Amino acid sequence: xxxxxxxxxxxxxxxxxxxxxxxxxxPVMEEALARDAALAARVAELQKQNASLRDAFDPWLAxxxxxxxxxxxxGVAPVRRGAPRWLGFALATAATLVVGVAMGWYxxxxxxxxEGTPTTFTRQAALVHALYxxxxxxxxxxxxxxxxxxxxxxxxxxxxxxxxPELNSLGFALVGGRLVAGNEMPTxxxxxENPEKQRLTLQVRKPTNPGHEVAxxxxxxxxxxxxxxVEENCMYALSGNLDRAQLLAIGRVVYGQLAALEAAAPx
Amino acid sequence: xxxxxxADPPLPQPDLVAAIPRLRRYARVxxxxxxxADDLVQEALARAWEKRRLWAAGSDLRAWLxxxxxxxxxxxxALARHEKLHVxxxxxxxxxxxxxxxxxxxxxxxVELMELMQHVGRLPVDQREVxxxxxxxxxxxxxxxxxxxxxxxxxxSRLSRAREKLRAAFxxxxxxxxxxxxxx
Numbered sequence: 432x433x434x435x436x437x438x439x440x441x442x443x444x445x446x447x448x449x450x451x452x453x454x455x456x457x458p459v460m461e462e463a464l465a466r467d468a469a470l471a472a473r474v475a476e477l478q479k480q481n482a483s484l485r486d487a488f489d490p491w492l493a494x495x496x497x498x499x500x501x502x503x504x505x506g507v508a509p510v511r512r513g514a515p516r517w518l519g520f521a522l523a524t525a526a527t528l529v530v531g532v533a534m535g536w537y538x539x540x541x542x543x544x545x546e547g548t549p550t551t552f553t554r555q556a557a558l559v560h561a562l563y564x565x566x567x568x569x570x571x572x573x574x575x576x577x578x579x580x581x582x583x584x585x586x587x588x589x590x591x592x593x594x595x596p597e598l599n600s601l602g603f604a605l606v607g608g609r610l611v612a613g614n615e616m617p618t619x620x621x622x623x624e625n626p627e628k629q630r631l632t633l634q635v636r637k638p639t640n641p642g643h644e645v646a647x648x649x650x651x652x653x654x655x656x657x658x659x660x661v662e663e664n665c666m667y668a669l670s671g672n673l674d675r676a677q678l679l680a681i682g683r684v685v686y687g688q689l690a691a692l693e694a695a696a697p698x
Numbered sequence: 699x700x701x702x703x704x705a706d707p708p709l710p711q712p713d714l715v716a717a718i719p720r721l722r723r724y725a726r727v728x729x730x731x732x733x734x735a736d737d738l739v740q741e742a743l744a745r746a747w748e749k750r751r752l753w754a755a756g757s758d759l760r761a762w763l764x765x766x767x768x769x770x771x772x773x774x775x776a777l778a779r780h781e782k783l784h785v786x787x788x789x790x791x792x793x794x795x796x797x798x799x800x801x802x803x804x805x806x807x808x809v810e811l812m813e814l815m816q817h818v819g820r821l822p823v824d825q826r827e828v829x830x831x832x833x834x835x836x837x838x839x840x841x842x843x844x845x846x847x848x849x850x851x852x853x854x855s856r857l858s859r860a861r862e863k864l865r866a867a868f869x870x871x872x873x874x875x876x877x878x879x880x881x882x
Binding site for chain 2: 441442445446449450451476477480481483484485486487488489491492493494496497499500501503504505506568569
């Protein structure tokens with residue numbers, strides 16, 4: 432390496448202390464440090480200053496990040512003015528939950544229950560609906576154009592066959608779907624949209640209490656209507672910001688299609 | 699009627715989460731206050747998502763996030779100036795008293811480290827920022843220049859001034875632990 436023998440500059444000193452001195456300057460610096468006691472003392476002082484700065488500011492790295500900042504990494508669209516009060520917290524919690532399950536966050540088992548949020552199934556369904564149906568940018572992971580791939584993937588992950596009902600006759604087109612990492616077990620989510628940009632979600636997952644069947648039930652959670660039913664092996668929740676009658680009509684169609692598919696499926 | 703998927707891929711979420719402690723530290727150095735720092739980080743993350751198409755996948759995410767946050771901070775300060783909010787804009791540091799004192803002390807006592815933080819807090823923000831990025835985050839001078847949008851020469855001169863001010867402050871034996879107000 433050709434030597435650069437120019438005298439040591441102030442910039443050289445800083446670069447040396449920060450480990451950024453150009454290699455061709457290194458021999459010149461070493462020689463100057465050996466010869467010039469004042470220079471050596473200055474370098475030592477700067478190195479000590481560096482070490483103490485790191486000692487002072489490194490402990491901050493050990494702090495656990497606050498939940499709202501973890502939630503902010505999910506890229507969820509901000510809550511609109513006028514949205515229900517619990518929505519902001521719920522969005523943050525749900526986003527944290529999804530991240531937490533994906534990352535095994537600090538080894539803690541994050542669950543909605545631990546966080547103190549309402550944990551009824553309908554509340555969860557409404558929360559998931561609000562989180563994804565309300566996301567303008569990325570409501571789904573796999574789009575309707577790849578419906579077959581979506582359905583195959585979700586079926587594999589849930590461990591049983593799932594289908595996206597066909598709701599075009601009701602004005603709702605399939606936008607796509609995703610997997611939601613729920614606090615107990617994975618949930619398949621299908622998102623639909625009508626020409627008025629109203630969105631519906633259908634959530635499908637294994638029931639918490641297998642064998643405990645529930646006929647059509649309706650719940651209203653802060654403007655989000657949820658129709659849900661539980662069959663022997665499967666729970667369904669149809670959610671939307673629609674009036675109850677409309678949601679019921681759609682629910683009946685969904686139920687009918689899924690029942691027909693179930694009946695037709697090879698046993 | 700199928701929807702058209704958006705063109706912008708998402709930012710890698712685990713990497714974003716991993717960057718939060720460094721972002722918070724940088725934000726505290728900028729704002730001098732833990733609570734305002736977290737607000738700044740949150741704003742920076744939102745802005746990063748908005749502008750994610752500007753990040754080249756595989757390039758240094760941490761440096762890009764620093765750039766985004768630096769720009770958010772600069773814009774906020776400009777806005778505050780414009781709206782004549784009560785923000786300390788003099789060349790000396792603002793509100794550094796609210797930093798938490800470090801819990802770990804090695805060869806330096808807690809008092810020494812507290813004093814050091816106090817002196818850093820009194821540096822002009824431009825110098826504080828360069829000091830943090832060079833010494834604490836150990837970015838290369840060229841990277842710092844890119845983050846702050848300034849020439850490398852300016853990075854070097856701010857770094858040099860910051861170090862000289864700290865050296866002089868300790869040489870004078872200035873600063874007393876008793877005057878440091880400790881706020882969470």
